[in-house]
Amino acid sequence: MEPEQPLQGAAASSTSTIEDGPTRIPIYTPEFAADPHSAYRRMRAEYGALVPVEMWPGVPATLVVDYNTAVRILGDPEHFPADPSIWQKTVPPGIPIMPMVEARPNAIRTSGPAHTRYRESIVAALAGMDLYTVQPIVERSAAPLINNFCQDGRADVLLQYVSPLVFTVFCQVLGCPPDIGERVAEASAAMFDGVDTDTVNAIMGGALLDLTALKREYPGDDITTRLIQHPAKLTDEEMVHQLVLLFAAGVEPPLNLITNTLLLILTDTRFGGYDSPHITTTTALQERLTTDPPMANYCITYPRHPILLEGVWLPAHQPIIISMTACNTDPKMNNGQSLDNSWVLTYSTGPHACPAPAREYGIMLARLVIDYLLDMLPEIRLAVPPHALEWRPGPFHRALASFPVVFPPSPPFEL
Numbered sequence: 001m002e003p004e005q006p007l008q009g010a011a012a013s014s015t016s017t018i019e020d021g022p023t024r025i026p027i028y029t030p031e032f033a034a035d036p037h038s039a040y041r042r043m044r045a046e047y048g049a050l051v052p053v054e055m056w057p058g059v060p061a062t063l064v065v066d067y068n069t070a071v072r073i074l075g076d077p078e079h080f081p082a083d084p085s086i087w088q089k090t091v092p093p094g095i096p097i098m099p100m101v102e103a104r105p106n107a108i109r110t111s112g113p114a115h116t117r118y119r120e121s122i123v124a125a126l127a128g129m130d131l132y133t134v135q136p137i138v139e140r141s142a143a144p145l146i147n148n149f150c151q152d153g154r155a156d157v158l159l160q161y162v163s164p165l166v167f168t169v170f171c172q173v174l175g176c177p178p179d180i181g182e183r184v185a186e187a188s189a190a191m192f193d194g195v196d197t198d199t200v201n202a203i204m205g206g207a208l209l210d211l212t213a214l215k216r217e218y219p220g221d222d223i224t225t226r227l228i229q230h231p232a233k234l235t236d237e238e239m240v241h242q243l244v245l246l247f248a249a250g251v252e253p254p255l256n257l258i259t260n261t262l263l264l265i266l267t268d269t270r271f272g273g274y275d276s277p278h279i280t281t282t283t284a285l286q287e288r289l290t291t292d293p294p295m296a297n298y299c300i301t302y303p304r305h306p307i308l309l310e311g312v313w314l315p316a317h318q319p320i321i322i323s324m325t326a327c328n329t330d331p332k333m334n335n336g337q338s339l340d341n342s343w344v345l346t347y348s349t350g351p352h353a354c355p356a357p358a359r360e361y362g363i364m365l366a367r368l369v370i371d372y373l374l375d376m377l378p379e380i381r382l383a384v385p386p387h388a389l390e391w392r393p394g395p396f397h398r399a400l401a402s403f404p405v406v407f408p409p410s411p412p413f414e415l
Helices: 030-034 036-047 067-074 112-127 131-147 157-174 178-193 197-217 223-229 236-250 252-267 281-291 324-328 356-376
Strands: 050-056 059-064 154-156 297-301 307-309 312-314 320-323 404-406
Touching (some): 036 050, 036 324, 059 324, 067 297, 067 307, 067 320, 067 324, 112 223, 112 236, 112 356, 131 157, 131 356, 154 157, 157 178, 157 236, 157 252, 157 356, 178 197, 178 236, 197 223, 197 236, 236 252, 236 356, 252 356, 281 356, 297 324, 320 324
Parallel strands (some): 059 320
Antiparallel strands (some): 297 320
16 A cells, blocks of 8 residues: 655655654653653653654554644544554554543544544533533532541542542433442543453443433433434444443543642642632633643544654554643643633544533533532642652543542531
């Protein structure tokens, strides 16, 4: 097969392949998770826009750390489709990251008419969501969680507050009952933490198939029902894979956004603490969405043919991963201001960009969860130095493993 025509002109003498140069940089290790920003700066200085990385041991990929290059790729699904089917045959099927990247008949892993059909059904289902119902759900669910630890004077707010609260709220807007939600929660955590593929898919698929059957028989005012009732007439299998996508996008990213923003509020001296008149939760959220998005590296595409980009030949069907974090902090684009950050790639761009209703939901949820905690426990502070916090390793997320805090013990709040 002939190589794809170059996307831009480049003299033969100035080109290279992504395989050239030193050993690939692993982006899945604890060391990378502990200080990714330093790694992105080194990558940019040494390689430019396109960086040879390993997304898992022995699994090569190209990481894009240049904003303009990323926009170009994400806006060109003809040359850079999102379907991993051919690539998937070249790697061991059981690698732990496979549930996050494998081919699925859903809106994030397809191109062309199939992608249009899936995306239109998801956008319509999300558009019917009433955001005004989110606040009362948070208020009903948050106080009992805080009451479980408020008398102790210390807690892990990630495990005891943020994680269960985010999952509870999303299950309610999705229409997922608690018993099925518990099974999905187990599989979701395993998917992001790299548990084996068969286990994740078995637990997740079974739970979401049960949810689909439940909503076909007992429809409600929820996202799952609207997906089922969409004119696309999704099959049970297609429903399961859309729900996998919705859970992956509706739980882990908001959870990470909340904890990463809370860390900023509690530790950054520019903000002077929660009582500072110079900062609002919304301002802190916008900064985190720019500088440390909850999904740091994702939006994966797979070139149909070998292709020349930025003077580098990229091999066919090998993953190209967009580093949203590195692109958002690209010195050519980022001037240090975060309030007007509509240009950032946190939600991707192009035909696979995150739909507006999902963005609004995630930001509103994060603000409510943070404000409720700080209103109820205003003297909360980090229990350890920031450098002692542990970041979960993995190629895709920017996620804390725990969030220990201390505060003056408080009596339970009235429910």
